[in-house]
Amino acid sequence: MMPIQEFLKGINTNDVVRRNIPMGRGMGYPVLKIVGERLLISVFYYRSILHPEDKTLLMPPEYMLTFDYPSGKLVSFENLRLHSQYSSVNFDKPVGTFRHEAIRHLNKTEYRDKKEQLFAAVDRLIAHLGGEGEFHSQDEKELAELYGMMTEPCLHPFYRALSPQFYARYIEKKEDRHVSEK
Amino acid sequence: MKAFFDFGNEFEDGSQTYLSGANSMMQPIDYDGDGIPDAIATPVDIDGDGIPDGVATYEDVNGDGMFDSIMATVDTNGDGITDFTSVYMDQNFDGVMDYSAAAMELDINGDGIVDGVILAEDADGDSVFETTQIMDAEEWAWYSGYQDPMLEPSEEGFSAGYEQFDPDSTNMDQVVGDPAGDAQCWDYQEENGPCAIYAQVMAYEAMTGQDIDPDEMIEVATEQGWYQDGTAITDMDKILNYLGAETEFGVNGDMEDLHECLENGGRIVVAVDGNEIWEGNQDVYAPNNPNHAVTVIGIDYSGEEPMVILNDSGTMDGHAIMVPESQFMDAWEDSGYSYVEAYA
Incomplete structure (x- = not known):
């Protein structure tokens, strides 16, 4: 099974990205979708303007891409600046800053470790979906905790747009869900 | 913090009313x-x-x-x-x-x-x-998105603390390229985004001695769809072509490619993860992404580890900066070693 980090590295350096996404756009965390018999991986690319001391500005994602896993074939490419659904978004105005509250206590090593944990949990989920391993309720809980912790709250609407089902299951905080259900 | 407004039945902070009678x-x-x-x-x-x-x-x-x-x-x-x-x-x-x-x-x-x-x-x-x-x-x-005229701007830009190439403190027989001369073509980009435009302009100026206005090239690139607050990696050659340079785009490049190009009088624009070469950004929790373009203007083999010499428009001290080969390769890897060879 191809580890998700290797898959994402392949995306980052493939021709679609090289040709269509301006440098300086970073990839968000991957979101999984199952369509028919295929597992798809969706990501968005967004710009961050680096500033030290937790003042890095996060701009709205501009591109959403979906790839077939593990072949890496492009399934869809959306330039959100040209998408009517996002016409009200000001892509030149930050939506938030890095780091957000949930990860502010982590030092650089701890932050990288959490990312590794998240990707390892995603690998276990992908393996399970491919019939290669178990994915218990504890794994499910861990993955949700890691996604909830590591994803930037200001980018959550865009994660939801990538896959409402994945978002509701792994990213949306329970209290947020409760409020939105009201 | 409480809301500052009282909007009748819709919004109340329960204690203060500033709009009554308005x-x-x-x-x-x-x-x-x-x-x-x-x-x-x-x-x-x-x-x-x-x-x-x-x-x-x-x-x-x-x-x-x-x-x-x-x-x-x-x-x-x-x-x-x-x-x-x-x-x-x-x-x-x-x-x-x-x-x-x-x-x-x-x-x-x-x-x-x-x-x-x-x-x-x-x-x-x-x-x-x-x-x-x-x-x-x-x-x-x-x-x-608003430049407040009442705010006094900071006068200092970002400096990464690079060591600059000094021809007097190295064995010039061990240097390929003309880093001392090319350093004169360095320019500071002052804003986020146009690094690849600046890298191309610096490369072209170094090869031809001409003086090119980067802002003018940003306008051209914007009009042509080559620039939108950033440049796609495969568009790193467009301004060079527009100016008349011959280019060759490549991926999976290596030090040998850089050496040969410099030896043949060319310059190279490469896409890198700038965070990995900016010493001043060591404390940033940044992902590994190609987010920056720089011009390779030389390689100095005189020390224990070869030093790749760059003109980097992203920092105020970015002229002819010396980056150890291993550090440069780590930064370059994130773009899949993408590069543009340019010849006048």
């Missing part, structure tokens, strides 16, 4: 000049002394007849200059305000001149500010 003073605003008001402005008296000290603007952003954006601008110290802004927004137009923010101008360096903003934001509409941050003039301009 209805008769409401002024319609017609932004688009179609004769139909798009917003309503009304005076506010935030200190409760009976004298208005600010303006609240109610706007119907989506034209459904309901206010979904409310902004108050206030002069808190009575000097005639607005120094406090508060915003409430209904971003999903469901009738409930789900975002609020308050911004206050302040003097960060204590010299008596306003030079920054403290911003508090409530991104989930629970009336509690989750984040508070202080921004200088430049950061505020980026964040708000």
